[in-house]
Structure formats: structure tokens, C-alpha cells
Amino acid sequence: MPAPVSESSPRPRRRRRPLRLAAAVCVLLALAGYFAAQYASNGGAGAPRCTVRAAGGGSGEGATYEMTPEQASYAATIAAVGLRKGMPERALTIALATAMQESGLRNLRHGDRDSLGLFQQRPSQGWGTAAQILDPVYSAGIFYDRLAEVRGYSRLPLTVAAQRVQLSGFPQAYAKHEPDAQLLAGALAGREPAALSCGGPAGQVEGSAATVRTALVRDFGPGVLRGGAKGASAPAPGSPVTVPVASERRGWVLAHWAVARAGALHLASVSYDGRVWTAGAHGGRWRDSDARRTGVVMTPAPRP
Structure with a gap:
């Protein structure tokens, strides 16, 4: 027969539930904040997507x-x-x-x-x-x-x-x-026009005007940089690449190409015909812009 438990035997310590609960809440709030930031930066769609x-x-x-x-x-x-x-x-x-x-x-x-x-x-x-x-x-x-x-x-x-x-x-x-x-x-x-958009966080890799120009020539051929009679100037490494176009449709060909390839080419923004697309902003949608240039402007991402 087991010995009776003495009334003076110490009771098990109670767990500090309030402290653990508070810690759990803090972790959940931090995770919620992180995912909310990711959700917003990706245009509300989780993983980066092009539409x-x-x-x-x-x-x-x-x-x-x-x-x-x-x-x-x-x-x-x-x-x-x-x-x-x-x-x-x-x-x-x-x-x-x-x-x-x-x-x-x-x-x-x-x-x-x-x-x-x-x-x-x-x-x-x-x-x-x-x-x-x-x-x-x-x-x-x-x-x-x-x-x-x-x-x-x-x-x-x-x-x-x-x-x-x-x-x-x-x-x-x-x-x-x-x-x-x-x-x-x-x-x-x-x-x-403005039918293709890409949402996602802004790139963390510095872009290069030379890389953009090389990709343009490989995909479209060397004539793409001439665009019109005036031609496109050779930009400094981190400066925008401006490609003159002869028609509105040709402009949207190049603008959509640039947005679709923005991740691979590390572009920060693309603008054309009074509209601008910016990486990691506005859900990746095209927005109205005051700048109305005759060519398509592709701006490489700056150094992080």
C-alpha cells in the first residue's frame, strides 16, 4: 500500500502562462507584419506575378x-x-x-x-x-x-x-x-496599351544600362536602338535607356517587353506615353505620369 502524501509536500510550480502567451502574441504580430508587408509589396498577391x-x-x-x-x-x-x-x-x-x-x-x-x-x-x-x-x-x-x-x-x-x-x-x-x-x-x-503589368518587391540588384541595351539588341536586333531618325544615345552605366519609337504601337511593344523582363534585367521603372510602371509599387500596375516623352524610358535599379 503506497504511503500517504504528506500535506506539507510541495505543490508543482504553476507555469508562467501570461509571459508565454505574451511572447506568442508578439511572435504572431511580428509574422503578421512581415506577411502584410510582403502582401502589399507584391501587389496583394503573395508571390510576384505578371498579369x-x-x-x-x-x-x-x-x-x-x-x-x-x-x-x-x-x-x-x-x-x-x-x-x-x-x-x-x-x-x-x-x-x-x-x-x-x-x-x-x-x-x-x-x-x-x-x-x-x-x-x-x-x-x-x-x-x-x-x-x-x-x-x-x-x-x-x-x-x-x-x-x-x-x-x-x-x-x-x-x-x-x-x-x-x-x-x-x-x-x-x-x-x-x-x-x-x-x-x-x-x-x-x-x-x-498598358495591358501587361508585373507585381512584386523591388529588385535588390543594381541594374545596368549596358545590360538593358544588350538584351534589346539580342531580342529585337540592332535596329531597335535607332528607333527613329535621331537614334538612341549611349547612356552612362546607371542612367536610363531611352529608345525612340516611330509609332504608339511600337512603343507599347518595347514598354511591355521591358516590364516583362524587368526582373531579369533589374529595372526600377518603365515609362511611356504618359504612363509609368514602377517595380515594387502600386501593385505593379501602370499609373498616369506627367512626363510625356516620345520614347520608351527604361530605368535600371540603383545600387541597394
């Missing part, structure tokens, strides 16, 4: 397409290469839908058998070397070259046109991407 919105008045009114900044950057390059080659907007739609299906607009270093890159092109099938295919400018260029060889491709159903280039085992899979690709092509071809 294309259809303009009002058309059959696609209210339609949107969202993607990551990485996907937007590759999409912008695909569209720019097509425009440099003089391809119509329909070709851009076919190319973007193909890349959406084949790689999810990512520059993959793997795939079925030896397939690689944005379009999952195969070195063994004559698309080029692995290094070439993994260059988005090259892979987009050779896709357009082969698409141009398809007679009447612009009048064909998208699945048929894409299949004659890709020889895919699942040709009907391209169809589901056509509405999004068409929406994205309209923005990147400059048909829809």
Missing part, C-alpha cells in the same frame, strides 16, 4: 492570364524575336501556345529523350546543338523559321500549324493554350 488583361469592348473582355516573372521574360523574348523577323501576331500566338504546352514557358534543361528548352527541340532531329537550343533567342528564331515554311500557317487551326513544326505526339494539347496565348500576343505585339 495580362484584355481591354474592354472585345469578345475577350475581362479575360486575364497570370504567369511568373520568369515565364513573362521568356514570353517577351519569344514575341520580340517574332516581331524582329516580321512575323504577324498570329505567328506569335502559335509560338507562345507551343511554348506554353511544351515547357510551361520555362527554359528546361531536360525533356523527352533529348528534348530541351522552351520548345523542347531535339538536337538529334536537326534543331541545333544543345547550347543553341537553350538560348531562347535561337530557339524562338528557328521555331519561326520552320513555321514560315508551313504554307498558309496563319489560316490553319493553331493545333495544325504548331504540329507541322513540332511533330508532337499530342497535337491537340496545343488548343487549350490558344486563348491565353492570343491574349499575351496582343499585349506583347503592342496592340493592347
Whole structure:
């Protein structure tokens, strides 16, 4: 039989619940503040996202397409290469839908058998070397070259046109991407002003005017920096890059390209036609600006 507990035995100490509760509340408040700041800086959407919105008045009114900044950057390059080659907007739609299906607009270093890159092109099938295919400018260029060889491709159903280039085992899979690709092509071809925006925190890496100019030439060709008769001046390393344009549509081609590639090129702002986009501000939306310049101004991020 166990011995009776003495009435004088010490009682267990009571936990200091109020102190622990207060500490827990402080931690929760700190976390809430952190996530609130992130939410605000990212435009209220959590992770950084780029969005294309259809303009009002058309059959696609209210339609949107969202993607990551990485996907937007590759999409912008695909569209720019097509425009440099003089391809119509329909070709851009076919190319973007193909890349959406084949790689999810990512520059993959793997795939079925030896397939690689944005379009999952195969070195063994004559698309080029692995290094070439993994260059988005090259892979987009050779896709357009082969698409141009398809007679009447612009009048064909998208699945048929894409299949004659890709020889895919699942040709009907391209169809589901056509509405999004068409929406994205309209923005990147400059048909829809201020239709593409990117939200997210401001970059923490210093940008470079030389890097921006190099990317412009690679995607659009050397003529892009001339823009018009006056030409574009060579800026100092941290100064804005101003590209003159001959038409409003061409201006929005370059403005949307710059916003879509802002993360990769470390741009702080893009302005054109009385509107400005600023990284990490206003939810990534275009806003009215008093500055109405004749060219597209791309400002690299300053040193943190």
C-alpha cells in the first residue's frame, strides 16, 4: 500500500502562462507584419506575378492570364524575336501556345529523350546543338523559321500549324493554350496599351544600362536602338535607356517587353506615353505620369 502524501509536500510550480502567451502574441504580430508587408509589396498577391488583361469592348473582355516573372521574360523574348523577323501576331500566338504546352514557358534543361528548352527541340532531329537550343533567342528564331515554311500557317487551326513544326505526339494539347496565348500576343505585339503589368518587391540588384541595351539588341536586333531618325544615345552605366519609337504601337511593344523582363534585367521603372510602371509599387500596375516623352524610358535599379 503506497504511503500517504504528506500535506506539507510541495505543490508543482504553476507555469508562467501570461509571459508565454505574451511572447506568442508578439511572435504572431511580428509574422503578421512581415506577411502584410510582403502582401502589399507584391501587389496583394503573395508571390510576384505578371498579369495580362484584355481591354474592354472585345469578345475577350475581362479575360486575364497570370504567369511568373520568369515565364513573362521568356514570353517577351519569344514575341520580340517574332516581331524582329516580321512575323504577324498570329505567328506569335502559335509560338507562345507551343511554348506554353511544351515547357510551361520555362527554359528546361531536360525533356523527352533529348528534348530541351522552351520548345523542347531535339538536337538529334536537326534543331541545333544543345547550347543553341537553350538560348531562347535561337530557339524562338528557328521555331519561326520552320513555321514560315508551313504554307498558309496563319489560316490553319493553331493545333495544325504548331504540329507541322513540332511533330508532337499530342497535337491537340496545343488548343487549350490558344486563348491565353492570343491574349499575351496582343499585349506583347503592342496592340493592347498598358495591358501587361508585373507585381512584386523591388529588385535588390543594381541594374545596368549596358545590360538593358544588350538584351534589346539580342531580342529585337540592332535596329531597335535607332528607333527613329535621331537614334538612341549611349547612356552612362546607371542612367536610363531611352529608345525612340516611330509609332504608339511600337512603343507599347518595347514598354511591355521591358516590364516583362524587368526582373531579369533589374529595372526600377518603365515609362511611356504618359504612363509609368514602377517595380515594387502600386501593385505593379501602370499609373498616369506627367512626363510625356516620345520614347520608351527604361530605368535600371540603383545600387541597394
